[in-house]
Amino acid sequence: MAEPVEDPIHHLEHTCLRLAQWLGAPAASGLLVVDAPYQAVPVGSDVMARELASAELTITHGPGIDTLRSGHPQPEIALTGPMARVRWPRWTAQATDRGFSAAAGFALTRQGAVLGAITVLSDQPLRVDPDRQQAARLLADAAAAGLNAQHLLRKAEETGRQLEQALISRILIEQAKGVLSERMGISPATAFTLLRNHARSRRMPIRDLADAVIEGRALREDPT
Structure with missing residues (x-):
């Protein structure tokens, strides 16, 4: 080559x-x-x-x-x-x-x-x-x-950057699921559903919401 x-x-x-x-x-x-x-x-x-x-x-x-x-x-x-x-x-x-x-x-x-x-x-x-x-x-x-x-x-290089960003997003979402599970006493699956629905209702990327959850800026209480 x-x-x-x-x-x-x-x-x-x-x-x-x-x-x-x-x-x-x-x-x-x-x-x-x-x-x-x-x-x-x-x-x-x-x-x-x-x-x-x-x-x-x-x-x-x-x-x-x-x-x-x-x-x-x-x-x-x-x-x-x-x-x-x-x-x-x-x-x-x-x-x-x-x-x-x-x-x-x-x-x-x-x-x-x-x-x-x-x-x-x-x-x-x-x-x-x-x-x-x-x-x-x-x-x-x-x-x-x-x-x-x-x-x-x-x-x-572009594919590598995309894969890296996808991995970072996955890690953030997993961390946010753990935070919500502990904070609200819910299962990881329920925590993910909560994240997804909350992000959709506010028309924001789920990665951004996950980051906010980890930093304590979102979903501090059960929205239901």
Whole structure:
């Protein structure tokens, strides 16, 4: 399994730079998925590339957006030709204004999930040979593996926090049941029913009520 990346944004920026250099292009832009395919962070190998990535998110079209939506790489396309101007009119205008004339997209996917997209930007046709194209895909796959490991790590940490909070809640409720059992001379089962009904009637989390019972701030006497 790949090692989780410490900074996903820096990781994707570095991958943009390496991918552009490997393909002999001056720049590459990227979109890093943070929640869903249409919620992404723009990155780039330089300022102009980052601006073009940001523009895609603003105008909601461009090669990076198409890559995120499809999960598949985008073949090289001439930005000076009619196809690019029809598919991405506003983005293409901004790209050509910055001196770019060709673009190709790479999808960063792992286990069926689209984690990001990189668009290589060139001021001339890329004309990449098959071996170099394959190596570029491997580089994109390696970047995706690191992002996926980070995603899995975050999920594991979140699950751990949820389990910890659930355990704390359970401990508090058990302690509150004991307090009520002793205070009111009732069984633990009856104490739990009392806690649950009291929390529901006041629309408060049972954990908060349990904490208040333990501290002597609630149910000091039998409410019945």
